[in-house]
Amino acid sequence: MRAKVGVYICECGPNIAEKVDIDGIIAGLSEFDGFGETELVVKKYGFLCSKSGREFLEEEIRNLGLTHLVIGACSPRDHDSTFKGVCGRTDLNPYLYRIINIREHCSWVIDDVEKATEKAESYLRGGIARVLRQSELFENPIDVNPDVLVIGGGVAGMQAALSLAAEDRRVSIVERSDRLGGRALELSGLSSGTFRGSDIAAGQVESVMGNPYIDVFLNTGVSSVIGFLGNFVIELLSDEDGATTEISSGAIIAATGCAVYDPSLSGSYNYSDRDDVYNPLEISRMLSSEGGVALRSGGRPENIALVHCAGRDELNYCSGICCGVMMKTALLLKESIPGVDITEFYRDICVPPHEGRQLYESVLEAGVDLVRVESAGLSGTTVSFREKSGVEDQRSFDMVVTAPALIPSPDTADIALLLGIPLDDTGFFQEAHRMTDPSGTTTDGVFIAGTSQGPRGILDSMRFARASAGLILTRLIIGEKLVPEVAVSEILEAYCTGCGNCLEVCVYGAIYSDGSKGVSVVNEAICRGCGNCFGSCPSGALRTKHFTNTQLYREVDEALR
């Protein structure tokens, strides 16, 4: 069949019409004979994206029997989907259409009408050449499972589960330990004022246990995960009896929490179990116990040193929440032990803006001695330190509280491997994009929350959990199908040598090796169509649908003609 390409140039009001000689382009393209047998229909319209513009296009496609469509208009970011929708309402396959951005790239950036017009015309010629090489593609909507698996039953995991259950989603929580609540429950001694983290956690546990939409698996780990967004199959392994359970879900939230660094591993903190050196979690336990805070020998401490930043040099990051925890600890110790002297050795104060400022002022008011140091070390309960001024000194205390860094929990790396998500350079789960996608991961359908993605407090953990839950609610809609990316990579078996280069460059794990055939294969459900694999293929076996070499070459040739 002879191709008939409809080329429609949008005036975009004055935006394109004033700076590009549209009539000149129409005349130029109509006379152009470089496309052989292909018939071109070239027209202009005021606003193609308007309702009347869309209807005009639909009629043109139907009445003229267009085989391809090229729109000369704005950025694809603005109206690519609009015109795809126009095709969708006709018999024209949306993959036989192309938008050429002559507004952002010509009329708005080139003052000289002649030059802008010349560029727009060659740009459009390139687009026509390319669209002629495009092929029909068909979207295959797939059924999705709206249920969610949450790994980790701490505040983040429970918050995510509760937010999802509130929208009628079935959620399974898998928890490695024998109880829900995570670290927040251990903080009851440090909870004070209106915000009591441990009370929030306890309340969540109660809500989760009573929620008919939430199943809880305690003493259980995850042993295998297969599938993709909308369709995961997960095998759970009970730590108690080794029994496995298979569950399916459409999305996974990893909220596996964190661990606490052991300062004695760093060279500068020398102490043993016999010394009165504790971390804030241990102080929390003492504060909530009957005996209160006491020395190992039995008496009450008369003076206590709080040493910030344990592990910061070794791990090379600031955990960001310890300063706040230490200040709270100082205030609670002051309250609990009348007359106790407290000295805090800190490097920088790192606290969130509002609550942090209040805490800091309360600490000053309570008469805590704040000493700014460049470095500090321990020998038992003796603190040696170098002040900012360069003065070195050491002082002995009855008791020392360190602020160890938060580190990834021990099974973070294993879980990451199972889920196919990377770790960042500090060993926590890495988000898909720090700014644009802080709750997603490189595996579509796997989300992260809480301290498994980096040190943070209870409130922030819950915020990120809500974000992940929200993303799932908007991506996996009950009763709606999911349309996987169509413009994905494919590997031609005949050319593939099975070298595996593409497996290595694919961060999504969308390519696997078919050992029996000795070739690599793309899992189209996982592929995002970035095309990185293409450049890694030495044998020319890779293709990207909707972006083939021929398409590109024709576009370049024609645009440069």
Next chain:
Amino acid sequence: MNKEFVPRITSFLCKWCSYTGADLAGTSRLQYSASIIPIQVMCSSRVDPVFLLKAYLSGSDGVLLGGCHPGDCHYETGNYHTRRRFAIVREVFESLGLESDRLRLSWISASEGPKFARIANEFTEEIRLLGENPTRKSIFL
């Protein structure tokens, strides 16, 4: 050559950063040379080294490749691959006796409209000094 030489620069721009940066140059009405012929790619790593060669041999006076800043790649690590491949292409260009200065790799983020315009002008000026693509008039390959 009485007519002013307007170089033609085939520009492969990644959808997430550089193309959006170019869009921003447009919405900001920044004026830059008409030399740039934009081609959107999903990721700068989609640009096979052969594309650069092809664009050059098809008559581009310059070839620009724009990607996200290191660490900002929408696909995590694509631009690191791009960087390595680009270095190799330049070497190959040199060894073929072609002018590798006609190739340029730039990191332009979605918020860097002014940078896009500046690079477009800068590169155009560089290419103007180099003159027309010498393979355009000769039979090559």
